Amino acid sequence: MISLLWLTVALPLASFIVLALAGARLPRTAIAWLGAGAVGLSFLVALAVAAGFPASGTAYVQTFWTWLAAGGLNANINLYLDSLSLVMLLIVTGVGFLIHVYSTSYMADDPGYEGDYARFFAYMNLFVASMVLLVLADNLLTLLLGWEGVGLCSYLLIGFWYKDPGNGRAARKAFVVTRVGDTALLLGIFLLFAVFGTLQIQELSLRAPREWAVGSPLAVAAAALLLGGAVGKSAQLPLQTWLPDAMAGPTPVSALIHAATMVTAGVYLIARTHVLFELAPPVQFAVAVIGALTLLLAASSALAQTDIKRALAYSTISQIGYMFLALGVGAYSAAIFHLMTHAFFKALLFMAAGSVILALHHEQNLAQMGGLRRALPLTFWTFLAGTASLAALPLITAGFYSKDLILAATLTSDKGGAWFWAAGLVGTFLTAVYAFRLLFLVFYGPRRTEPLPERGPALGLPLVVLALLAIGGGFIPVPQYLGNVAPPLLAGAGLGTEAVPTLTAALASLAGVVLTYYLYLSAPAQLARLRQTSWAAFLARWWQAGWGFDALYFFSFVIPYSLLADLNRSDIIGRFYRGLGWIALRLNRLLSASENGRLRWYALGITLGAAILLAIGVWQ
C-alpha cells in the first residue's frame, strides 16, 4: 500500500487541473464532489500508507524522475516518507479534507462570477498538492517547489474576492513579506549546495555534523538563513505582520492555509533540518527567543482585536510562537505535537467563527456579536471545545498536553531556561484570557444581531469531528512516534513528573478563564471602568495595531522605497536605452535615403563596394 504514496500528491493535482480547465462548465455539485473528493481520497491513501508504514520506522523513498541534472546537481523528484512526514501528511490531508467538506457549504452562496466556485476549489486543491509535496520532499529543491506553491495559493486565495482592492492589497502584502523570508531560504539552499554539493536532506543531515564543527560560521549562516525562511512562512517576529491582513481571504482559507497547514511549514522545515540547527547553538537560541517574544506579542495583540478573524490570526501567530519555542529548546517532537493539536483546534475555531460570520450576514466585528449560544448551538459547543483546547484547560483538552510538553521542555532541556518557561507561562495566562474573551463576546451577553439558522451537515460535521479531536487529540502518541526522527524528549519530561510546573501552568490557564469570566460576564462595570483609564486605552490601541509593526515598517521601508522610486520616476537607466533607440531611428532615416529606387545609384553602390574591398586589399 505504501507504494500508493504518489497518489497523495497526484489526486489533488489532477483535480486542480480538471477544475482549472473545465471548472466553469461543471455543475456546482460536481465541483464540490471533485474538489473535496480528491482531498478525501488523498487522505484515505494517506491512511493506507500509514497502515503500510513499517513499525521499525524505516524511511520509504519513492523516486519519480530526474527533474534536472546540471553539473553536480541532481535534482530528483523524490518522495521521502518517515514518521515526521507521515504525521504531517495525515494532518494536511485529514484536516484539509474536513475543511474542503466545510467549504462546499460555506462557499455555496458566494456572490461572484459563475466559475468562482470552481476557481476556489481549484486553488484549494493546488494548495493541498503543494503542501503534500512540501512535507514529502526528500530534497530541498522539491521542498522549495512545494514551498513556493503554497505561497502562490496563499496569495491567490487571500485575494480570492479580487473585486475589493483591499483584498488585493492584503494578498500582495502577504506575498511580499513572505518573499523576504523565501529569499533567505533560497540563499540558505545555495549555501548548502555550494558546501556539500547535494540538496538531499538526509545526506545533508549525515554529512553536516561530520564536516562542520558545532558553532562553525558556515553552520551558523546556513541555519540562520533557513530560519529566515521559516520566520517568513510561519509569521514570526519580525515578519509576522502579513498574517492578520491575510484574513481578507474566505474563512475556510484562513482555517486551512493560515492556521492549520501552511503557516506551520516553517516549524516543519526546522524540525526537518534540525541537525543543522543543533550545529548552530546561537541560531537555535534565536529560534527560542523569537518564539518566546512572538508568543507574548501576539497573545497580547489578540486581546485587543475587534475583528473575530484577526483575533484568531494573532492567536495563530502566538501558538506558532510556542512551537518555535519548543524547536529552540530542542523539543522537536513537542513542537510537531503542538502543531497537530493546534491544527485541530485552530481549524475548528476558524470554521466555527465562519459559521458565526455566515449566520450574521458576513459580519466579523465582535461588537456586533453576542448572545448566540442558543441560536447556534452546534457552533457554540464546538467553539467551546476549540476555546478550551486553545486555552489549554487542564486534563480535558488536547492543547493542554501539547503545551505542557513544551513548557516542561523549557525547564528540563539544557537549551532551555527559567525565562523561557516564564514567558510560556505568561502566554498561557494571556491565551486563556483572549480565548474566553472571544467565547463570551460572541455567545454570551445581549444579542446584537439577529442570526440566520445554522447550515446543514456539510458545515456541521467537520466541526464535530474537529471538536472531538481538539478534546481527545492529546492522547495520540505523536512524540513517542517521532522517536526515531527527532531526538527523544528528555526522560522525565511530561505530565506528572514535573508536578509543580505543570500545576502552575494549569493554574495560570484557569486563572485566565476566571478573570475573563469576572470581567466580561460577572462584573462588566469593572471592565468599563478599566477601559476608561488612559494607560488601558493606550495599551488597547497599541495592541490592536499589533505593537505598531505595520507603522514601523511603513516608515522604515515603504516610505524610503517609494521615495527612491519617485526619484527614479524618469528611469535614469532607461534614458540610455531610449537614447539608443533614438540613434537607431536617426540611422534608419539616413540609410533609407540610400534606397531611392534608382538603378544607376544601385550600380554605383556595387562599384563603390568593390572599390572599398580593393582598397582593403591594397592597404593590407
Add this chain to the structure above:
Amino acid sequence: MSGADLLAILPLLVLGGAAVVLMLAVALRRSLQLTLLLTLLALAAALACLAPAVGVAPRRVTGLLFVNGFGLLYVGLLISTSLAGALLAYGYAGKRGGQPEEAYILLLLATLGGSVLALSDHFASFFLGLELLSVSLYGLISYSRWRPPSLEAGAKYLVLAAVSSAFLLFGMALVYAELGTMSFAEIVPLAGQAGTIGILLPGLLLIVVGIAFKLAVVPFHMWTPDVYEGAPAPVTAFIATVSKGAVFALLLRLFGQIDLARYPALVFAFALIAVASMLGGNLLALLQYNVKRLLAYSSISHLGYVLVAFLAGGALGIPAATFYLVAYFATILVAFGAVGSLSDPARLRDADSLADYRGLFWRQPWLTVAFAASLLSLAGIPLTAGFFGKLYVSLAGISSPLWWLVVVLVVSSTIGLYYYLRVASIMFRRPTGRELTPAISWADGVVLAGLTGAIFFLGVYPSPLITLIQAALGLG
C-alpha cells in the same frame, strides 16, 4: 564518364531532363495541375536520387563538379525548398490565371543552376551554374508582366546582376592569371602557399563582390527591397532561399577551404560586410511599412548572421551556418507563403502594406499563427528554429577569434526585435472591417502548416538536423 560518375550527378540529370520534359508537356497541353504534378514528381525524383549519389560520394566528376556529402546536403536543401516554392507558386498562380506553366520550367532550371553551384569545383561550373540561376530568375521576377513593379524589378535585377557578374568574371580572370588554374582543387592548395598573393588577392576580392551581390549583403544589397517588392511573392521566397543558399554553398566550397588566416584582408572584408549587413539590414527595416521590403531588409541582416558563423569556420562554424540557413529557409518560406496567400488576385500589388495585416488574427487565425511563428523565429524567440540557429551561430562566433562579431549580432538582433514584434502585434489589433478575406489554397495550407511545424520542431528538438549536418560534413 563511368556509371558511378553518372550516379553521382543523377540529381542534376533528373532536374535537367525534367525541364525538357516539362517544356514539351506545356507545348502539348497547357494545364497548371499537370505542370505542378510533373514538377513535384521531378523534384521528388531528384531528391530520391540523392541516395545513390551519397553512395558513391565523394567523387570528382569531369573536373567541373565535386560531389561530396556537403554538396549533396545543400542540393537536398535546395530541392526541398523548390518543392515548397512550387506549391506556393501553385497557390499564387491558381488564383490569378494567365499562363503560369512556363514558370515551372524556369523554377526547375533555377534549381538545377543552384545545384550545380552547390557541387561546383571549377570557375566554369561556378559561372555556368550562377548564370543558369540568374537568367531563370530574370524571367521569374518579371513573370507577372502585366504588373509594372514586376517588370521594373526584373529589369533592375538583370542590369545589376550583369554588373556583379562582370566583377566576378574579372576576379576569376585575375586568379587564373596568377595561378594558372580554374579548378578549386588546385586553387586552394596554391593559395595556401607563401608568396602567391600578388594579384590573387584583388581577384579573390572581386569574386567576393559577385558572391556578396547574390547574398544581398551590405554594400551590395540595394537591389533587394525593390526586387523583393516587385517580384510575385512565391518568386521572392525563391530568391530569398534557393538563390542565396546555392551561392552560400559555393562560398563555403571556395573560401571555406582557403586558409583565410593568410589573407587578413579577406577576413577583414568579410567581417566588415557581416557587421554592415547585420546593423544596416536591421536599421533599414526599422520604420518600414511595406512587409515585403521589411522582409528584404531582414534578409540582409540574417545573411550577416550567417557570415559570422562562416568566419568562425571549423567544426562549429560550418554546421552552425548550415543549420541557420535551414532554419531561415523554413521561416522565410512561411513568411512569404503567408504574404502570397493573403494577396488579393484583383490587385496589382501583393498584400505588402502593413494595413493589410491589421486584425488579421480575427479573420485568419491559422494563417496568423503561421506568420507570427515565422516572425518570432526571425526575431529569434526561444522555442523557434530561429532561436536555436542564432544560439548555434553565437556559440560558434564566441569560440572564434572574431568573438566581437557576436556582440554586434546581439545588438542588431535586439534592434530587429522592434520591427518583427510591431508586425506581429498589428495582426492582433482590432480589425477595421475593410480588409479582404481571401480563401487559402490547399497548396499554401500544406506548405504553411508543414513548415510552421518544422519551425517549432527545430526550435525544440534540433539534434536530428544537427546530426544530419555533421554526418554530411563528415562525408568529406
